[in-house]
Amino acid sequence: MRNLSFSYGATSVLKNINMKPLPGKITAIIGPNASGKTTLLKCICGILKPIEGSVLFEGREISKIRKEELAKHIAYMPQENPAVAFLTVFETVLLGRLHSLSWRVSDEDLEMTLKTLESLGISELSSRFLSELSAGQRQLVYIAQAVVHQPRVLLLDEPTSNLDLQHQLEVLDLIKELTSEMRITTIIALHDLNLAAKYSDEVIVLNFGRVYAAGKPESVLSEDMLRAVYGVSAKVNAHDGVLQITILNSIRKRLAKKKCG
Amino acid sequence: MMAALSEVIKMCLRVMAVKETKGKELYKKIVWRKLVLVISLAVTCALTLLLDISTGPSQLSLFEVFSTIISPNHSDPVTHTIIWTIRLPMALMAIVVGAALGVAGAEMQTILNNPLASPYTLGVSAGAGFGAALAIVLGAGVIPYIGEFVTSINAFIFSLLTCLLIYLIAKAGRMAAETMILAGIAVTLLFHSLLALLEYIASPEALQAIVFWLFGSLTKATLLKVGITSVGLLAVVAFLSTRVWRLTALRLGDEKAKSLGINVEKLRLEVFICVSLLTAVAVCFVGTIGFIGLVGPHIARMCVGEEQRFFLPMSLLGGAVTLSAASVISKLVVPGIYFPIGIITSLIGLPFFLSIILMKRRGYW
Ligand SMILES: Nc1ncnc2c1ncn2[C@@H]1O[C@H](COP(=O)(O)OP(=O)(O)OP(=O)(O)O)[C@@H](O)[C@H]1O
């Protein structure tokens, strides 16, 4: 990806983004709210067209690749997914394989779907309707939908925002495993910096639509960065090669405090 | 309808033929339940059709009815006329129009992402009514044969215009569910007030013709009209069946659908054009028959969910059964008289409409 810029109408959101995510590696995109993480992912999968710059997939510009063709290789899980749809979990995940579905659903599609449901531990939910699930269960379903696709590029927008501690770890373990086994280029927008430190091979920090820093987690996730980008003071310790970030307190006021009478 | 049925039967056979694996077992469990429901509704549909053919003002025995259908040449001429020019066309028209409205409603709901969308609630029927009334007031209604045809054509044109209007509003309002329903109300009110104006200036004979048209009725059905509507229905269903998975994927939201490689705008437009034509054909022959396009898909959604391979045939059958049953009722309310069927469907449909509105709170839409 090179020199990517994007704007919604007159407000420019992404400015001159350069990145080169690698196959078999997890790239984490972090940054405060409204810094442009979601927008960046949408540009990468071709839903939004950059006003400047381009996104390259295997050396070809994605705007020049046919949409159906591109969709075979890129899976995107949006940040927000519908909660009301009269679809069963199985059907929802099956839809992730849209490119190979026809009136007759092939055995391969069915097996993949089941395998994915099992690997995420939600196969007992198969015949439940989406609206009958908890937010966390639903999130697992949509992760399954992205994974079942067997993409070359996997884009996940805050996949762990509704998950409990154990699920967060398990899901990211699974994604890490898939990423290196299938040599997928995985890009995940994350809020949890500890998870980013533990699972990512590369971290990109977005701030006001610019890349503030990029590189290995150890070099990027620093106390200075946290102060400058997030406005918090924190302690960063290395524990057996994994960073541990302890947030202490906010150092600038973002929200007006309500006066208590 | 036959196409959908044969597709369902084929799927049934395929499901039985395959060997078991775990993924398939799970899928089979989901699919079987739905297949059984679709087939039972198809059987119900056949039964209401038979019931519809065998009820009517002239007391004919079941035997007479069926022998006339099976061997038309060996029957009593009066019975022959009753069956072949009145009962059969009316009963078939109920099925075909019901099916068309069911399909139209289902797909309008899918592309507008709104379970309250239907030809009636969006004002298409009101537009058609105005078109018909305009033709009648301008004098077309009095010319025999051609007059009736002109009325239908004008109704057809006005339903298409209404669809266009709705589409433009939907686009401007970004397809928000509430906007669409309010737009439907606005369109309906617009055509009702224009209609009131026409009724005010119409001659007494024209006024009577307008009122009759607006009631909605199957009594003018002919086998030709049944044929035209069926061709439209078959063409649209064939078209939609090549897009079942993409239409299902629309339920995941536009962004997800786009990331799956679907050209969302194009799909919406194609389907909307199809559905508009189908609605226009259905309403132009029978007048205002409300709520079928709402009840059919509602039944379907409750029974088989929104996976389109089942949602589509189920909505079709749901619409057909409802209108066919309404047709039977319309003959039984006042014995010896064809009670206007539009009044019946409104009475059946209103509770459905209200229940869908109330279900919003329970996460239905
Ligand atoms: N559809 C839109 N139209 C106009 N502006 C938008 C639109 N979507 C997002 N924005 C703006 O673009 C900026 C970046 O938004 P984006 O959704 O990419 O942020 P984000 O980093 O994903 O934030 P979060 O952590 O809250 O998910 C924000 O200022 C937002 O207000």
Ligand SMILES: [Mg+2]
């Ligand atoms: Mg976001």
